[in-house]
Amino acid sequence: MEKKKTTFNKRRVVSFILLATLMMMPVSGVYVHVTHGTVASHQWLHTHVLFGVLFVVAGIYHVVYHWKVLKQYLTGKK
Ligand code: HEM
Numbered sequence: 323m324e325k326k327k328t329t330f331n332k333r334r335v336v337s338f339i340l341l342a343t344l345m346m347m348p349v350s351g352v353y354v355h356v357t358h359g360t361v362a363s364h365q366w367l368h369t370h371v372l373f374g375v376l377f378v379v380a381g382i383y384h385v386v387y388h389w390k391v392l393k394q395y396l397t398g399k400k
């Protein structure tokens with residue numbers, strides 16, 4: 323499955339972006355909530371949605387890059 327080991331690997335980069343944005347989602351989301359009704363809330367919401375879009379895009383790439391192995395897990399077939 324794994325090809326030649328290189329320092330730059332797009333699957334690894336995408337997985338890392340996914341992890342980093344995943345950590346940002348609850349943090350920025352909670353800030354949206356606790357600053358509700360203020361100017362800061364509006365800015366936190368932009369931050370939240372910006373990371374959210376990255377999160378969704380990276381998530382789609384992540385699933386596509388691991389599609390073969392994911393299909394094996396879902397069907398139980400090798
Ligand atoms: C934000 C959530 C997620 C994070 C942080 C994450 C992170 C990772 C990491 C670090 C790896 C191993 C590195 C690599 O092979 O690139 C991996 C592998 C994988 N991920 Fe995710 N992942 C997430 C969500 C998902 C979701 C939602 C799916 C399926 C719908 C999924 C399916 C897979 C599959 C199939 C592999 C390969 C496993 C293998 O090689 O046996 N991941 N993920």
Ligand code: HEM
Nearest residue numbers: 344347348350351352354355358367370371374375377378
């Ligand atoms: C792990 C993923 C996520 C977590 C934990 C999370 C968490 C939260 C939290 C706590 C709030 C505040 C709700 C409130 O003020 O009552 C919120 C609001 C919001 N989130 Fe997320 N969120 C996530 C993913 C996303 C994504 C992917 C998007 C879209 C790209 C998104 C868009 C929004 C928007 C637009 C609001 C504002 C809703 C409103 O105040 O009317 N979120 N989120």
